[in-house]
Amino acid sequence: MTDTLAEHADPTLHAGEPLVEMENVGKSFGPIIALQGINLTVNAGEVACVLGDNGAGKSTLIKIISGLHPHTEGTLKVDGNPVTFGSPREALDHGIATVYQDLAVVSLMEVWRNFFLGSEIRKGNYPLAPLDIKAMREIANSELHKMGVVVKDINQPIGTLSGGQRQCVAIARAVYFGARVLILDEPTAALGVKQSGVVLKYTAAARDAGLGVVFITHNPHHAFLVGNHFIILKLGRRVLDKTRDEVTLEELTSEMAGGRELAELSHELKGR
Amino acid sequence: MSSPATTPATQPQKTSDAPAPVKKSLFARVLTRPEIGAVAAAIAIFIFFFAIAPAFRTLPSFATVLYASSTIGIVAVGVALLMIGGEFDLSSGVTVVTAALCAALVTFQLSLNMWVGVIVSLIVALGIGFINGYLVVKTKIPSFLITLSTFFMLRGINLGVTKAATGTVASDNVSGLDGFLAAKAVFASDIPLGFITVKITVLWWLLFVAIGTWILLRTKVGNWIFAAGGNADSARAVGVPVPKVKIGLFMGVAFLGWFYGMHLLFNFSSVQSGLGIGNEFIYIIAAVVGGCLLTGGYGSIVGAAVGAFIFGMTTQGIVFAGFDPNWFYTFLGAMLLLAVLVNLYIKNYAATRR
Numbered sequence: 001m002t003d004t005l006a007e008h009a010d011p012t013l014h015a016g017e018p019l020v021e022m023e024n025v026g027k028s029f030g031p032i033i034a035l036q037g038i039n040l041t042v043n044a045g046e047v048a049c050v051l052g053d054n055g056a057g058k059s060t061l062i063k064i065i066s067g068l069h070p071h072t073e074g075t076l077k078v079d080g081n082p083v084t085f086g087s088p089r090e091a092l093d094h095g096i097a098t099v100y101q102d103l104a105v106v107s108l109m110e111v112w113r114n115f116f117l118g119s120e121i122r123k124g125n126y127p128l129a130p131l132d133i134k135a136m137r138e139i140a141n142s143e144l145h146k147m148g149v150v151v152k153d154i155n156q157p158i159g160t161l162s163g164g165q166r167q168c169v170a171i172a173r174a175v176y177f178g179a180r181v182l183i184l185d186e187p188t189a190a191l192g193v194k195q196s197g198v199v200l201k202y203t204a205a206a207r208d209a210g211l212g213v214v215f216i217t218h219n220p221h222h223a224f225l226v227g228n229h230f231i232i233l234k235l236g237r238r239v240l241d242k243t244r245d246e247v248t249l250e251e252l253t254s255e256m257a258g259g260r261e262l263a264e265l266s267h268e269l270k271g272r
Numbered sequence: 273m274s275s276p277a278t279t280p281a282t283q284p285q286k287t288s289d290a291p292a293p294v295k296k297s298l299f300a301r302v303l304t305r306p307e308i309g310a311v312a313a314a315i316a317i318f319i320f321f322f323a324i325a326p327a328f329r330t331l332p333s334f335a336t337v338l339y340a341s342s343t344i345g346i347v348a349v350g351v352a353l354l355m356i357g358g359e360f361d362l363s364s365g366v367t368v369v370t371a372a373l374c375a376a377l378v379t380f381q382l383s384l385n386m387w388v389g390v391i392v393s394l395i396v397a398l399g400i401g402f403i404n405g406y407l408v409v410k411t412k413i414p415s416f417l418i419t420l421s422t423f424f425m426l427r428g429i430n431l432g433v434t435k436a437a438t439g440t441v442a443s444d445n446v447s448g449l450d451g452f453l454a455a456k457a458v459f460a461s462d463i464p465l466g467f468i469t470v471k472i473t474v475l476w477w478l479l480f481v482a483i484g485t486w487i488l489l490r491t492k493v494g495n496w497i498f499a500a501g502g503n504a505d506s507a508r509a510v511g512v513p514v515p516k517v518k519i520g521l522f523m524g525v526a527f528l529g530w531f532y533g534m535h536l537l538f539n540f541s542s543v544q545s546g547l548g549i550g551n552e553f554i555y556i557i558a559a560v561v562g563g564c565l566l567t568g569g570y571g572s573i574v575g576a577a578v579g580a581f582i583f584g585m586t587t588q589g590i591v592f593a594g595f596d597p598n599w600f601y602t603f604l605g606a607m608l609l610l611a612v613l614v615n616l617y618i619k620n621y622a623a624t625r626r
Contacts, residue, residue, distance in 0.1 A: 066509070089511040098509055106502035108569045109495075117499050118510035120492040130490045173510075 013210035015045030019079065019181050020065060020096070020212065026073030027060050034060040035236045038074070041229075042181055042212040047203065049215045049223035051256055052233035058216050061233070062183050065214065066098035067091030078181075092118075095180035099170040101189055107159025107166075111151055112140040114158045115173050147172040148205070164195030168202050181212045188222050200225055220252040232256065306563030307575030309614035313561070313607065314578050314585070321589035328592040331468045338470055341584025342477035344554055345577050346532050349477075349484040350525035351552075352559035352576035356488065357521045358501030358568025359408060359415040363400065363422040364525050365551035370426050371397040371533030372543040373434055376443035386451030394530050400426070401526025405519030427549060434545035447541040459531075460539040473535050477577070480528065484573035497521065502569025557604060558583055561611040563618070582607065 013019075020042040027035040035057040042048050052058045063069040064076065067085030075082045078094045085091045088098070105114045116136050122129040141154040149168045151161065158166060167187050174182055184203060188196040204226050207213050217223050223230060230247055232240035232255050240247075240255050254262065321328045328337075347364055354361055371393040379389030404422055408415045431441065438444055446452055461472045488494040499507035500517045508514050537543055560566060561582060562575025586604070590597050 068509075088509050089513075092511050100506060100509060106499045106506055106569065108502050108565075109498050113495055113498070117495060117507065118512045120495055122492060128487065128491050128493070130486075131492060131495070133490070 013044045013180060013212075015043070015210055017044045018042070019044055020214075021077040021080075022065075022074065023077070024074035025064065025071050025076055027064060027069060027071050028073075033236055035064075035071075035233075036073070038233075038238060039241070040214075040231060042214055043228075044180070044212050045207060045210045046228040047207050047213040047215050047226045048229045048231065049217065049227035050231050050233060051217060051220060051223055051252065053218060053256070055235070056233040057236040058218075058233060059185070060236075062098060062185055062214065062216055065091065065096060065181075066183055067096070092177075095178060096183065097174035097177070097179035097181070098183040098185065099167065099174060099187060101186040105158045105166050105170055108157050110155050111144075111158050111161070111169065112137045112154045115140040115144070115169065115176075119177050143176050144169065144172055147175065148202070162195060163191045164198035167191075167199045171199075171202055171206060175206060175209070175211070179211065181214065182206055183214045183216070185216050186218070187215075188217065188219060196222060218256065220249060220256050224249045224252060306570060306572040306615075306618065307578055308563070309611060309618070310562045310575050310578040310582065313610070314582050317582055317585050317589070321585060321593060325589060325593035328589055333588065333592060335468050335470045335474075337581075337584045337588045338474045339584070340587050341577075341581045342471065342473040343532065343535070344551075344558055344583050345477045345580030346473065346480055346535075347525065347528045347551075348555045348558040348562075348576045348580045349480045349573055350521075350528040351555040352562060352564050352571055352573055353484055353488065353497060354521040354525050355556070355559050355564040355566070356501050356568060356571040357497045357518055358504065359518055359521065360419060360556070361404060361522060361525045362416065362419040362552050363404060363426055364419075364529050364555055365548040365553075366423055366426040366430060367397060367400055367526055367529040367548075368533040368536065368551065369430055369543060369545065369548035370400065371530040372537040373430055373443050373545055375534065376446050376537055376543055377433065377437050379449055380444035380446055381437055384449075386446065386449050386455045389446075390455060390534060393533065394527075397526045397530035397533070398523050401523035402519060404526075405522030408522070409515035409518050423552070430545045430548075441545050443537075443543045443545070445542045446537065452538070452541075455534070456538040459534040459537075473532075476531070477580075480531075481573055481577045488573055493517070493520075498569055500568075554583060554604075557608050557611075560615070561607055563611075563615060565615060566612075579611075 018041050020040075022038050022040040025035070025038045025040075026033065038061065040048060040050070040061075050058055050061060060069065064071045064085075067088040067090050070084045070086065076084065078096070083090075083094065085094075091098075106117065109117070121132040121136050121139075123132050124130070137154050141151070144151055144154075149165060149172050151165070151169070158169065161169065171182065171184070187199045187203070191199065200222060203213060203215060207226065207228075213226075215223060215227060227244060229243050230240065230252060231238055232252070240252075258265070327333055347368065351361060351364055374396050375386075375389035375393035378384065378392050379386050400422065404415070404419055407413070407418045411418070434441060434443060459472070462469050463472050463475060488497060496507065496512045496514075496517045499512050500514045504514050533543075536547070558579035559571065559576045560579070562572060562577065562579035564571030564576065583604075586607075587600060590600055590603075
């Protein structure tokens, strides 16, 4: 159903090519070090999963890539060129789009207005030029349909869609507007099993279309379903960095649950 | 090579492209409009006063109702846009008077042409709007508190500066100054429309409502206003310049406040420095009665105009009907409560899954 996503993705993408490279990237807020020594490569056609507990630095990491906070240490390269983003607009101009957990869409706005938000089609290039509403409705309707997101009425407020559908609209929008790197911030955290499945299928479709995906989650089961590469963060540092061949779901789960600390704790508790 | 003869092979997949747009019934579409509650209330109030107050039924008194509505409606356009953009302006009522006083004092005290004062006061008003907006987006302090501070500061400045310059609590009378008549023609003249003579503010009001509606529904900026109020973080994530939008909205309120301030000055030739206090709430009420959500992201300019019209009908209707005008605020409060309840229902209807 979602195989047509590939037709809309940037045709210059080649699987395996590095899109975003982080070398020794860190971020401190004054004396507080939020993130330190992060090496992460996002390749085209692959899903890089970033796992971690609350406060592990996952959000800081995405905020650096998506342009909300500039990094303070190391280098961030996009297509081989070092960059520091000052705003989300700059990141978008480099083809990096972020889909946030709860804030992916503006729920009281119509589906088509959400789809074109920030990239509206206008009937002219002067200030206050009218929007081409007819074109936007038609494009949003047919594109969503082609990319496998079924929306009953393009004019309904997007808040009337299910959580999974909202995430999919946000992803489809990013792909339509030429995203080459897709950052998904806990896309399944607020969803039930079935809705999570919808989003995971869609994530896999984006990957197969050649996009580089950064999948942020605290659910190793979801990560293992779609990921090619896994990084676990703890207190702002990387504690695991393995490819799919080198790791098992059990290892991810146990590392997420606390890993060696948990083993020590279990030993301690048994000793009593 | 794809010749036209071979392409039909791929066609079956394409035919199922876009689903036919769902046609909702007229009733369902009307029910989801933000201004529906206000329109229903306006009709009911009109019928009520039309039935009980014979004086209400004449054309001149309708012109008075329209005038009263326009004096609220002009600023309410800006206040409604700002509220849809997710912010408040409690200083809008006194900004009106600050602009009027500024124009009067600058022109009279320095013996200048009236239009110099008009321009200087425009710059001052836009400056107030900019400061309000800039402080709100930079400090992220709720606009309620920022504009409450500007409200008190301007209230003091209005009184203090006027007293210092003129020795009284009112501005000088500017009716004898150069350019006064031309400015009065623009801001405060009577326009005969054949069967009815209305104040020019009524026409300006309708123009501002049309422009506001155009901006909100038909331009990219309008889309950004909805998004800035509905979900500023996600708007920012897709590249909407939320701070600029909000600063612009505060400046829009200040511009319309300046416009109404000019009307006050050229209509009465002189301005009392204590005026305007409390009007900020009337503007907000007009916007809320018209369907704007206090939390932002939803509302309509036409609704705010209908809200202002309700206000105009009621202030005049109570007089025409011979009621004690002291009950006016009770009525206003009841209207607001009713509007908030209707809005809550509409929002829930619009935002639930179907």
